[in-house]
Each structure stands twice: as structure tokens, then as C-alpha cells.
Amino acid sequence: MARVWPLFVSLLLVVVVWCGVPVSGDFVSTDYEGYNEGELGHRPHLEFHSSSEYAPVLQATIWDREAIADTGSHIFLRHDGNASSPLASPLVLDAHDLSAVYMNRSFKNVFGTRVQENHGRRYLTFWEGEKGDGIGDGYGLAFDENYRLAYKVWAQNMRVHSDLHEFAFTGNGTALVTGVNRLQAQRGDVPGWRGPRRFELLDAVFQEIDLESNEVLFDWRAKDHVNPMDSYEPTGHGWDTYHLNSIEKTRAGNYLISMRHTHSLYLIDGQTGDIIWTMGGRRNEFVELPPAVNTSTGSEGKYAPQTVLSMRWQHHARFVPGTDEKQLTLFDNRVRETTHGECDTECSRGIHIAIDDSVSPPTVQLLREFFHPAHLQAQSQGSVQPLAPSLAADGQVDLGNVFIGWGRCPTFTEHKSTGETIMDVQFSPWHSDAIPDALDNYRAYKMDWRGVPWWDPAIAPRKTPKGELVVYVSWNGATEVAQWVVRASSDEMVKRHEEGEVVASSPRTGFETKLSIPTDKTDVQYLWAEAVDKHGAVLRSTEVIELNMTEVLVAHDMYNQLDSSFVALPLTDEDEDGEGGTDSVADTVTDTVTDTDTDAVTDTVADTDTDTNTDKKETMSNNTSVLLGIGIGLFIWVMIIAAWVIWRRRREYNQLEADDFDLGGEMGLDEEDERDRSDGSDFGSDFVDDDDGGSVDGLDGLDDHARAALIPKEV
Numbered sequence: 260m261a262r263v264w265p266l267f268v269s270l271l272l273v274v275v276v277w278c279g280v281p282v283s284g285d286f287v288s289t290d291y292e293g294y295n296e297g298e299l300g301h302r303p304h305l306e307f308h309s310s311s312e313y314a315p316v317l318q319a320t321i322w323d324r325e326a327i328a329d330t331g332s333h334i335f336l337r338h339d340g341n342a343s344s345p346l347a348s349p350l351v352l353d354a355h356d357l358s359a360v361y362m363n364r365s366f367k368n369v370f371g372t373r374v375q376e377n378h379g380r381r382y383l384t385f386w387e388g389e390k391g392d393g394i395g396d397g398y399g400l401a402f403d404e405n406y407r408l409a410y411k412v413w414a415q416n417m418r419v420h421s422d423l424h425e426f427a428f429t430g431n432g433t434a435l436v437t438g439v440n441r442l443q444a445q446r447g448d449v450p451g452w453r454g455p456r457r458f459e460l461l462d463a464v465f466q467e468i469d470l471e472s473n474e475v476l477f478d479w480r481a482k483d484h485v486n487p488m489d490s491y492e493p494t495g496h497g498w499d500t501y502h503l504n505s506i507e508k509t510r511a512g513n514y515l516i517s518m519r520h521t522h523s524l525y526l527i528d529g530q531t532g533d534i535i536w537t538m539g540g541r542r543n544e545f546v547e548l549p550p551a552v553n554t555s556t557g558s559e560g561k562y563a564p565q566t567v568l569s570m571r572w573q574h575h576a577r578f579v580p581g582t583d584e585k586q587l588t589l590f591d592n593r594v595r596e597t598t599h600g601e602c603d604t605e606c607s608r609g610i611h612i613a614i615d616d617s618v619s620p621p622t623v624q625l626l627r628e629f630f631h632p633a634h635l636q637a638q639s640q641g642s643v644q645p646l647a648p649s650l651a652a653d654g655q656v657d658l659g660n661v662f663i664g665w666g667r668c669p670t671f672t673e674h675k676s677t678g679e680t681i682m683d684v685q686f687s688p689w690h691s692d693a694i695p696d697a698l699d700n701y702r703a704y705k706m707d708w709r710g711v712p713w714w715d716p717a718i719a720p721r722k723t724p725k726g727e728l729v730v731y732v733s734w735n736g737a738t739e740v741a742q743w744v745v746r747a748s749s750d751e752m753v754k755r756h757e758e759g760e761v762v763a764s765s766p767r768t769g770f771e772t773k774l775s776i777p778t779d780k781t782d783v784q785y786l787w788a789e790a791v792d793k794h795g796a797v798l799r800s801t802e803v804i805e806l807n808m809t810e811v812l813v814a815h816d817m818y819n820q821l822d823s824s825f826v827a828l829p830l831t832d833e834d835e836d837g838e839g840g841t842d843s844v845a846d847t848v849t850d851t852v853t854d855t856d857t858d859a860v861t862d863t864v865a866d867t868d869t870d871t872n873t874d875k876k877e878t879m880s881n882n883t884s885v886l887l888g889i890g891i892g893l894f895i896w897v898m899i900i901a902a903w904v905i906w907r908r909r910r911e912y913n914q915l916e917a918d919d920f921d922l923g924g925e926m927g928l929d930e931e932d933e934r935d936r937s938d939g940s941d942f943g944s945d946f947v948d949d950d951d952g953g954s955v956d957g958l959d960g961l962d963d964h965a966r967a968a969l970i971p972k973e974v
Contacts, residue, residue: 284356285769286817287317287825294318295688301696302341302687305359307771308731308814309719314338314350314359314770315698319825321632321683327673327828328660330646331705333360333738334671336664336686337369337385339698349385351736354705356827357684359770361406361710361736368423370395373704375428377401377470382409383708386426393499393639394439394461395423401470405713406736414438414466415475422464423701424504429467433476435506435514438464441497442482451488458494460487463501465516467508479514479532485521489541491571492520505575509584517576517589524576524589526616536616538623539570545614550625555678565593565604567612567625574666575642575702579611581649582656586613586626590641590666597667598636599689607636609643609663609674629663631672632680633689640666642702646673664703671703711798712736718788718801721814728781729814730763732788732801733771740767741793745774747783759787773816 285305288294294303295318303316315338331354338350344364349372351361366387375384381404388397396419401410412434413420422437429435440462446452463481468474487500502519509515512529523540527533538545547568555564572592579586591608609629615622629643647659658676665671669687674680687698716734723729732743743766746759762783763774776786787803 284353284825284827285314285317285358287319287357289319289825291318291320294685297688297694301694302339302698304341305770305817307733308721309717309733309771310735312348312359312362312364312735313341313343314362315686317352317357318685318688319357319683320685321672321680322825323681324826324828326660326675326679326681328646328705330660331662331707333706333708335372335374335704335706335708336671336700337372338362338686340364347387349383351383351708351710353738354828356769357825360738363406363735368395368397370423370701371426373702374706374708375401376430377410377428378430378432381708382428383710384426384428386421386423388420388423390423392497393502396420397423399426399434399436401428404709404711406710407713410434410470412436412468412470412473414464415468415473416478417464422503425465425506427506427508428470429508432470433467434470435465435467435508437503437506438466440464440480444487449487451486454494458498459496460498460500463503463518465503465506465514477514477529477532479527481518484527484532484534485518485525485542489523490520491522491540505577507577509578515576515578515587517573519572519574519592522571522573524573524587536621538614538621539568539573543568544620545623546620548622548624551627553677554625555628555630564625564628565591565608567610567623569593570610572639574640577643579645579648579656579658585615586611586656588612588643588645588658588661590643590663592637592639592641592666594636595638596636597638597690599633599668602634602636605636606630606634607641607665607668609641609661611643611645611658611661627658627676627678629661629672629674629678631663631665631668631670632683633670635665635668635670637666637668640664640699640701642666642704644704646705662703662705664700666701667699669698669700671700673705708738710736710738715799716788716790716801718786718804720786720804720806720809720811722811724813724815727778728776728811730774730776730786730788731771731814732774732790734790734799735770737790737798739792739798740790742766742791743772743774744789744791744797745776746787746789747776747780748785749783759785762786 288299288303290298293299299316304313305316306313334352334354334357336350336352337347339347346364347366347369348362348364349369350359351372352358353360361383368388368390370386372383372385374381376382382401383406384399384401386395386397386399388395390396397413399410399412399421400408401412403409412426414422414436417438417440419439422439425435425437427435442460442462444458444460446454446456452458460482465479466475467477469476481501481503485501487498490498490500492499492502500520503516504519505517507515508529509526513535514527514529516525516527517523518525521540523542524538526535528535536544545568547566550564570589570591570593572595574590574592576587576589578584579588588609588611591610593605593607610625611627611629613624613626642664644662645658646662649657649659651657660681661674661676663672663674668689670683670685672680672684673682686700688694690697712734714735716732716737719731721729721731730745732745734740742764744761745763747762748759760780762776762780765772765774774788784807785803785805788801790798790800792798
């Protein structure tokens with residue numbers, strides 16, 4: 260009965276929300292156990308009628324609508340492929356309802372999707388290219404708000420192009436990139452080396468490059484400044500000595516860098532390349548002060564916080580804005596294994612620290628640790644992003660909410676500045692022996708983005724199993740669509756967009772919106788749809804479909820209203836004012852306890868594939884009336900629904916097994932797994948520089964028609 264009662268409460272609230280509150284978004288799972296047992300597949304995904312793209316099915320375990328920050332309109336990840344398409348994609352999600360906004364499955368590998376600014380203009384940026392043994396050979400790409408390629412950047416004067424670990428704009432016309440040079444070293448080159456007389460090591464490189472000309476403005480090579488014997492990485496052929504994984508340029512023109520394999524952060528002089536200071540590792544120069552009060556939220560406060568200087572295999576070191584570069588955040592991996600629910604004292608963590616490098620010796624202090632409620636260990640990758648740091652009344656820095664990507668563990672979280680987890684979302688089940696091909700993500704970001712694609716929206720007419728005419732519409736990459744309007748015409752002379760009769764309309768209900776065509780309008784000859792913004796302006800129209808010349812297939816939707824109990828965030832006041840009175844998300848939410856490993860509090864919601872026709876409104880009204888008579892009859896009714904949901908889910912799930920993901924090679928492995936598992940064998944044959952000025956997937960010099968090959972194909 261302990262498990263039946265939460266199920267009853269959840270289903271009751273689902274019915275309440277479904278009957279009385281309009282919502283939006285793609286299907287989001289709230290069944291923690293089923294999701295992580297692979298009931299939806301090892302890499303569960305949503306498919307669409309109007310696009311050949313696919314998006315991950317997300318699992319929302321914690322979703323505190325009142326506490327999640329308004330800062331950041333969208334969430335940025337990568338999404339690796341599956342059996343149907345092994346290519347990777349940058350992934351942009353709507354932060355209000357977690358619906359997919361943009362995907363482009365044109366790349367072998369994608370890392371570091373985010374928004375960056377150059378001279379005040381915003382770009383969608385990411386790295387793409389080949390990878391192996393934890394190292395990349397590719398390019399940094401930057402797209403404007405219309406998704407036209409603006410910049411393509413790579414490291415210069417090297418056998419390979421840019422490494423995957425960093426592609427960072429400085430904001431002043433330059434970018435920072437990482438690279439890897441394979442060197443043949445001799446015993447005398449490395450003080451303390453007692454191995455073979457000749458050996459191979461990988462030198463870490465970073466460069467600052469002019470965005471317009473690709474001219475190198477600053478070039479730094481780790482071996483010139485850091486003894487390879489400072490590395491904690493086991494030696495072997497192709498010794499990855501340093502593994503540089505983040506760079507940030509300071510206001511003074513110096514560079515903060517992180518090297519995973521030396522367990523160290525370094526501040527590099529921007530003029531000479533000399534090391535100004537080293538934090539952590541064998542050459543640490545810092546003295547650690549006692550941690551701040553109430554530093555840790557890990558393990559329910561049972562254990563003392565780990566020290567800053569014990570960080571290991573770390574990622575993503577960044578100065579906190581507004582702190583005069585006296586505070587930093589970073590992701591401390593700590594271990595070289597990936598687990599969930601097993602660690603107490605050696606969990607991966609995000610940390611917030613304060614430094615004082617004006618004294619001798621310099622000091623460091625732990626201000627806050629951030630842990631995942633599922634007790635995660637992430638062997639690689641990871642990121643920490645303060646969303647809105649500010650000065651508090653007492654002069655102390657308030658980080659505001661903090662957004663964390665957990666690297667090898669397929670989840671992102673949002674935390675209060677006190678460490679409390681207020682959002683916990685997975686985009687894949689946890690890695691396990693049963694699910695070895697689960698996903699991961701290099702870094703996760705929550706940022707503002709406005710995208711107005713240069714391509715047209717897509718439309719797909721379909722029939723329901725009952726023979727009713729419906730239309731599915733989407734506009735991959737568009738962030739400003741608030742509503743869809745379907746127009747129709749029987750006259751070829753007036754079939755163009757602005758002259759047709761409106762036959763259906765609906766608020767945007769996710770990546771793809773479904774609209775039902777009234778039965779008295781199904782004899783029209785031409786159909787098209789208009790994407791409308793929150794002010795009522797038509798942004799763009801789809802192609803015109805000639806129905807009598809089009810094969811209208813029968814549509815089978817993957818999920819329906821009762822498959823989820825997730826409620827989207829309310830829109831901000833500014834968004835609501837611009838919606839013209841159209842309610843597209845819930846105004847209220849009721850919390851319920853979900854039976855998970857973390858005993859997390861989640862919100863209940865309805866699924867988003869909602870029809871907005873008159874019949875649906877009448878059904879909602881009738882159901883609302885029934886709910887007013889809550890009592891024994893309602894209890895019995897909900898139990899019947901529960902039984903029906905369980906039967907239907909078991910019947911319709913097309914569960915994917917491990918054999919369905921025979922992707923081969925590097926697919927399903929993170930950027931460092933292969934090296935961790937290998938004996939250090941040479942990867943050089945995979946990284947031959949075929950073309951110093953080479954293009955990526957034909958991106959250079961393409962007109963809009965040629966670029967069309969790179970966007971999702973409508974079906």
C-alpha cells in the first residue's frame with residue numbers, strides 16, 4: 260500500500276490537471292524507475308510526423324516550478340545518435356516546458372553547445388568533428404540567429420585541427436581553442452623520466468585566434484611550461500600527459516586553464532606564457548582556508564566537505580562574473596568511474612571557491628559544494644554555470660541559481676545558491692551493465708536564445724485511426740512561435756497564404772503541434788499553416804499542401820495525455836502579456852511525492868499533445884464537473900484509469916534492446932572512455948590532416964539552397 264497511495268495521488272492530480280489546465284511541451288517521463296530500467300528504451304526518443312529529426316524523451320525527477328530561475332530561456336546540450344541515425348546533434352530545449360526547439364543531426368560528434376557573444380551579437384556555437392581516445396580533430400562553428408554559418412574556427416600550425424574541449428569567444432573578435440600535438444620525446448627532455456629512451460606524448464596546446472582571419476594571436480604549449488611528470492595519467496604509448504579541457508581569458512589578458520590529468524588549474528601570463536600560479540596537483544602553490552559555514556549539502560550533511568585541493572580529473576573552471584576574478588566555479592569529477600546511488604564521500608560535485616592571489620602564499624576557500632541527489636560519480640566531462648550572480652546586501656556574492664551538467668552521467672540539474680536541488684532532469688537512463696549504451700553530455704548550459712530560421716516551417720497532413728483529418732506542424736529552430744494557424748482554400752487562384760480561410764488554430768504545444776481539421780472543412784483542396792508570434796504577427800508560412808495530390812498517411816502518436824504527470828513552468832509576465840490571452844502553460848501546479856531513489860518532490864502535469872478543438876473543450880468541461888463530486892466514486896474511477904494506463908503502456912511500448920544500438924566504434928562512449936579502456940594505442944591514422952583549409956560537411960561557401968541539405972528533412 261505504501262507504493263499504491265502515491266500512485267493514486269499522482270493519477271488523481273493528472274486527471275485534475277488534464278481536465279482543467281492547458282499545458283504545453285513534448286512528452287516528459289515522470290516514472291523514474293521505469294525510465295532507468297529501460298522501459299522506454301536505452302536511448303528513448305520522440306519521433307515526429309513533420310520532421311525526420313528526433314529528440315530525447317526526458318525524465319523529470321525534480322521540478323520545483325516556484326524555485327526554478329527565469330534566467331535562461333533555453334537549455335543547451337548535445338544529443339548523440341541511435342540505431343536509426345548515428346549522427347550527433349546540438350540540442351536546444353525550451354526551458355519552460357523542456358520541449359525540443361532545435362536539432363541538426365548533420366555531425367559525427369558535437370561538443371559544448373551554447374550561446375556566445377561577439378561584439379554584442381549572439382551566436383549558437385559548438386564544436387564538431389572526429390574524436391577518439393578522448394581527443395578531437397574538428398572545428399568550432401558559430402551560427403547566427405537565422406542558423407547561417409558565421410564563423411568556422413580551428414587551431415593553426417598543427418597536424419590536426421581543433422580539439423573538442425574548448426571553443427570560447429572572448430567577446431572582442433577572438434576565440435580560444437584547444438589542440439593536441441603528438442610529440443616524439445627523449446629521456447633527456449623530461450626531468451625524472453625513467454622509462455624508454457624514446458617515447459610518445461601528447462602536448463596540450465591552446466590558441467587565441469582572430470575570428471575573421473583565423474590568425475593566431477597567442478599560442479601556448481604545455482610541455483614548454485609543465486613537466487610531464489606532474490601528470491597523474493598512467494604512462495603508455497601516446498601518453499595523454501595534460502588533457503587541457505577549459506580556457507577563459509581574464510580582464511587583465513591572462514588565461515585561466517584546467518588540466519584534467521595534472522589535477523590542476525593554472526593562471527597563464529597573456530604576454531609571456533609563464534605560469535603565474537598553480538592550484539592543485541603536484542605543484543600546488545595555494546594554502547586552503549577552512550571552508551565557509553554550511554558549505555556542503557551532500558549526503559544530507561553527514562560528512563565533512565572535501566577540500567578544494569583534493570580535486571581530481573576536474574573540468575570547466577570559470578571565474579564568477581562580478582567577483583573581480585576572486586571567485587571560481589568548477590566541476591570536480593574526483594573519480595574515474597561512473598556510478599549512481601553508490602557514493603557518499605567521493606561523489607562528483609560542482610564547487611564554488613574563493614581565492615586570494617594577492618597574498619603569499621595565495622589562499623583558497625571552499626564556499627559551496629553542489630551534489631546530485633542521486634549520489635553520482637561522473638568519470639568525465641561536466642560543467643557548472645551560475646545563472647545570475649549578484650552582490651547581496653551584506654556585500655557578499657550571491658551565486659543565484661546554479662545550473663550543472665553531470666558529464667558522463669546523463670542529467671542536468673538546477674540548484675539554489677544554498678545547494679538545494681530544484682530541477683533534476685535526465686536525457687537517458689543511467690549507465691549500467693544492462694544499459695551500457697546510455698548517453699552523456701560534455702557540458703550543459705541554460706541561456707537566452709532567439710532563433711528565426713531561414714528555412715520554412717514544415718507541415719504534414721495525416722489521418723487519425725478513425726479517419727479524421729489532422730495536421731502536424733513544426734519549425735525546427737524557431738524560438739518565437741506562440742501559436743499555429745491552419746488555413747485552407749478550394750480555389751487554386753487564392754491558395755496562397757494570406758487569402759485562405761482559417762480552419763484551425765492552436766498554441767504551440769511542443770516541437771510539433773497537432774491540429775484537428777473540422778469535419779465540414781475536410782473537402783478543401785489546399786492546406787497550409789502559419790507560425791504566429793506572441794504579438795499575433797505571422798513569422799512565416801509552410802508550403803501549400805494539395806490534398807488530392809498528397810498521400811495522407813494514418814498517424815499513430817507515441818504518447819498521449821495520461822502517459823506523463825509533468826507540468827511546464829509558467830511563462831514570465833512579459834511572455835504572458837504578449838500571448839494575446841492564449842494560455843499555453845499551467846498557471847498552477849500541485850506537488851506530489853514520486854517513489855524514486857532520491858525521494859524527490861516532483862510536479863504533476865499533463866502531456867502536451869493536446870487537441871484544441873471544441874470537442875476537447877466540452878470534454879474538459881464535463882470532466883471538471885465530475886471532479887467536483889470527489890468521493891468514493893472518483894477513487895474507483897481513478898483506479899480504473901490506472902489499470903488502463905498500465906495496460907496501454909505495456910501494450911504500446913516498443914522497447915529497444917541492447918542489440919538495437921550496435922553503433923560500433925566510438926558511438927556510445929564519451930570523450931575519455933576509450934582512452935580509459937584502451938592500452939594507449941595510437942590513434943594517429945584517424946587524425947590525418949587531409950586539407951589544411953578543409954571544410955566541414957561542406958559548410959564553407961554554401962548558399963541557402965546548398966545549406967538546405969544540412970537541415971532536417973521534412974517527411
